[in-house]
Amino acid sequence: MPRRKRSRGGSAFEQVQRQARALLVTLRGEIRSKEAELKQLKEEEGTLSRLGGGPKIVARGMAARVAAPAAHVPARRGRRVNWSGVLQQVPKQFKAADIRSVNLVKGKRPSELFAAITRWIEAGLVRRKTRGVYERI
Numbered sequence: 351m352p353r354r355k356r357s358r359g360g361s362a363f364e365q366v367q368r369q370a371r372a373l374l375v376t377l378r379g380e381i382r383s384k385e386a387e388l389k390q391l392k393e394e395e396g397t398l399s400r401l402g403g404g405p406k407i408v409a410r411g412m413a414a415r416v417a418a419p420a421a422h423v424p425a426r427r428g429r430r431v432n433w434s435g436v437l438q439q440v441p442k443q444f445k446a447a448d449i450r451s452v453n454l455v456k457g458k459r460p461s462e463l464f465a466a467i468t469r470w471i472e473a474g475l476v477r478r479k480t481r482g483v484y485e486r487i
Contacts (some may be wrong), residue, residue, distance in 0.1 A: 431455055433466045437475060443485050 360368075431454050439452045446463050449455060453464065467484060470476035476484050 429454075431458070432444075433469070434475075436466070437470060437486065440486070443479065443483060445482055445484070 356475060436452050436455055440448050446460070446467070449463050449466070467476065471478060471484075474487065476486055481483050
């Protein structure tokens with residue numbers, strides 16, 4: 351029995367798949383441009399904050415609050431840590447020892463530090479450059 355010839359545009363499902371792929375490419379481009387814009391705005395905010403010498407303002411939802419300086423928080427072993435805040439405090443390229451220098455995690459076990467690094471890698475926030483050296487994305 352001879353096979354049926356496919357129509358020129360493919361099945362309806364294939365057409366929807368092509369449209370979805372095209373939209374996805376466009377959306378990813380828009381996300382990249384917005385992330386670049388956000389990064390630039392954060393850098394400007396950091397520069398202005400350093401110039402002003404005042405405390406850093408952290409926006410949460412509709413309300414803004416003043417962030418507590420990290421240096422005044424005692425490092426306790428059982429205390430809950432904001433790991434995304436720790437990631438922002440380490441240099442762009444870092445080692446586990448650099449994470450240890452952040453006051454919030456001085457009392458944490460090495461297993462907790464490497465668990466955080468693994469979560470960052472899985473979330474796409476960090477990538478491993480070489481053994482023991484990581485880079486924020």
